[in-house]
Amino acid sequence: MTIETTSIGREFARRVNNIACELQLQTGIHHRIERFMEDFAVEHPNLRASYIAREVDESYFLDGFCPPEAAARPALHALCIEGENLFEFVLFAHGFRRDVVDIRSIAQIQETWLEPEKEKPFLFRATLYYTYPSVTILRASTGESQDAAQEFLARLRYLKGW
Secondary structure (H helix, E strand, O other), X not given: OOOOOOOHHHHHHHHHHHHHHHHOOOHHHHHHHHHHHHHHHHHOOOOOEEEEEOOOOHHHHOOOOOOOHHHHOOOEEEEEEEOXXXXXXXXXXXXXXXXXXXXXXXXXEEEEEEOOOOOOOOEEEEEEEXXXXXXXXXXXXXXXXXXXXXXXXXXXXXXXOO
């Protein structure tokens, strides 16, 4: 009898791959992302925190590198921390972006709660500022995603000793 074990990293990769199916990516890039996430799970089994959202801040698509429809189609934003590293993944209609930074380089966390219109849900936006000119932005417009973002930020603050 084989007992199948799973790690936190493998669970994170599984969740990312499951949501990636909803993005209706081209087959080639979809399979590449699946393989990358599977390899990531093997290399990084012991995540200390993770966050996955179906919302990506529009500023991620303003650099002109992504086609305009990338911001209009469904996207996925995933963050996780292992050791002293913050891994960031952005999946969108025409591609995949990944970054890794040392959490010690995070200089400030700014949280903003906005009520765009009366009777509309609050929008939560958290910006992680680094000691060099770069930012990570979490965006959440539903209660569930806002709670997940708050939990991730609380864990990040704890790991940084704030």
